[in-house]
Amino acid sequence: MDKGYKDIIAFHGHSCPGLAIGYRMARAGLDYLSGSRAADEEMVAIVENDACGVDALQYLSGCTFGKGNLIFKDYGKQAYTLYNRQSKKGVRVLFGPQNIPENAGKNRDQFIDWLLSTPEENVVSLQEVRIDEPEPARIMRSVACESCGESVMATRTREVNGNTVCIPCAEKK
């Protein structure tokens, strides 16, 4: 087990087949783009599920929920698209296991070991894709909700009886 995967377990909290899948997918996509980790938003990831593997992607790629460069499309597919704003290159990584040895198919730990060690072509397929470059994340100004007084992003307010209020206050009225 390499250092990268151990660190990812520490972040995710445990090892599981899903995490190992995400590790191989993220590694393959980053290698394809010759991409280093995103300090800011130079890399963008579009993930088609919100399962365990996305934590491996967040950790390895620096495309994180809090940085605005992790875009979630709720398609229920084991696919990630990685896009590099500098090179304008994108790649879609699809999980598709093949040649699983009989023992690995029946035992969870052996399946994880196999996922981590088998040649890349046994677990993922890569397709270069052209995508419309996603907008960078923006910081918006905040205002005080005129009902509860809490600070709220101006773009997330509602008008209720002439007052500018936050969504939870709007929904209470």
Next chain:
Amino acid sequence: MDKGYKDIIAFHGHSCPGLAIGYRMARAGLDYLSGSRAADEEMVAIVENDACGVDALQYLSGCTFGKGNLIFKDYGKQAYTLYNRQSKKGVRVLFGPQNIPENAGKNRDQFIDWLLSTPEENVVSLQEVRIDEPEPARIMRSVACESCGESVMATRTREVNGNTVCIPCAEKK
């Protein structure tokens, strides 16, 4: 700067006021619940924004996008609710800075230093809350899309002309 925050910078990719805010909020909430990091789903976080600070929360609490115990409500508020499934206790942490020294208000690095070092009551307020316990994440079976052939979660398929297809294929037709 303590070890925890340094590790969080490595995960997020850079330091910024938002990350420091999330660090203080997450730390305060976890301390209130006497909660250790979530290896699985014993802790749940409901975040009311998707800004930088959430990466600090993911890293410190183990409530991560990929584990299904990070729930996003797009309210545009600097608030996190942490809930412990074992103790059934929940706390809402709200960012609200006060007593900011004049110099810290004008300089980004000094503002970060102040955010990280000022007493907790200057940056957050805590309120114990009762919430309906969120459902744990579930693993669903997958089927093959009858159009593109890719594997897709059965709960994310659509019926188009009698075929069971994935959302992107359904939207193309």
